[in-house]
Amino acid sequence: MGVEGYISVMTRILVVDNGGQWTHREWRTLRDLNVDAAIIPNTTPYQRIMEEGVDGLVLSGGAPRIGLDGDLGNCNEYLEKASFPILGICAGHQYMARYYGGLVKPSKTPEYGKVELLVVEPDSPLFKGVPSRSIVWESHNDEVVVLPDDFMLLAESVNCKVQAMQHKTRPLYGLQFHPEVEHTEYGEVIFKNFIEMCR
């Protein structure tokens, strides 16, 4: 099999850049896990993504308040049309919640840095191999305060109820914390689980 054949069997996941400090870190984590990964602007038309071929999307976090109101580039189009798995992180997660009818508000107690995560839905494929309590790192001013009807809660922290969510029927996942940073204990496990779903 030639080089082209090899590339075609690699899972291809695109990271949609919403302007986060850790967008590139998400790309790196995927690449380190042998995924064919690329960063794309959030203004990329859905049509183009499909033409290039894709197995999954990561919606990155973004500069302060981007998940609170207004649009997040073409993220709405991706959520509407995609049949492949999508993982929203931080602002990407907040936008996903808002798109499906949830509510995002400024956090009463924002979280920066180290937080203990409590998994409440251990059967979720995203948290396979993640213990019920673990350390995650955060950096958010806003949070999902009302979960959309079609979603279920996967994990919480003392100061933030919706740390992780999953669509009830479609492969859509949202995380308030950052699985891509070095200090999140089981970040790589979560990414591996997501990649598994994209295969």
Added chain:
Amino acid sequence: MFNAKRFIDETIEKLRDEIDGKALIAFSGGVDSTVCAALVNKAIGDDLIAVHVDTGYMRKNESENVRKTMYEMGLNHRFIDAHKEFYAALRYVHDPEMKRRIIGEKFIRIFEEVAEEEDASYLVQGTIAPDWIESGGGLRDTIKSHHNVGGLPKDIRLRIIEPLRDLYKDEVRKLAKELKLSVNERQPFPGPGLAIRIIGEATEEKVEIIREACFIVEDEIDKAVVNGEMSKPWQYFAVLLPVQSVGVHGDRRVYGYTVAVRAVDSIDAMTCNYTHIPHSVLERISTRITNTLKDKVNRVVYDVTNKPPGTVEWE
């Protein structure tokens, strides 16, 4: 996984295609610029000129060590002492972003002058991912303007080449190891140097203070690491605060400045834990700083902030 050997081979190949003629490299002597210099040197040989600028904001013995590294690597090089220019440019400047932009522009103007003398049209920089990420632009907020990215003036007459742009420090260290460079274990030291470790105006007098304080922090921690009292942090240094407080030295009142000790653990600087330095080590640092700097510094504090919410350097 990141494949150092493959990256080196591919980059050298690319650099050969990209560079036509002579190139300068901004050479601070840190891991990034040293690795970069080695790669470009392999690609274009003596057409590369390493330029080291002594800004006056260097650590103790820094420029001497850099000179040695340039010799050891057999690099074609230039050594520019610009400390007077940098001190003058930063007079009365308090704002951290302003400091970074002034320093960034000064560097470029110096490189442009050297480039003209050497007839070079490219400037190679050891920029890595966190530099451009934190510098912001587009949707991304500016956390701090790294001198080599956000601090660059708009009207640059040189073509910028940044072979390490998509890498993080741990990956650059892998390259250093593969290239058998001894800088592999050096801790990061950002280009603006001691100027951003002095909160407020970075005067000559304050540079002397912080240079000594940084040296003491490094020296004591290095010794503690050798003695097995702690493991080596990612980055460790001192910050000079503009806060003065009352102390007593030999029955006399003193009113000196405050030094903050900062040390963090990380692999890529994108998230950091503050280092849990043993109290016995902190005590040695504190006593030595105040004894050495006498009435200039009479209080030492310890920074226990992670990133986020803090950043590694204070400015």
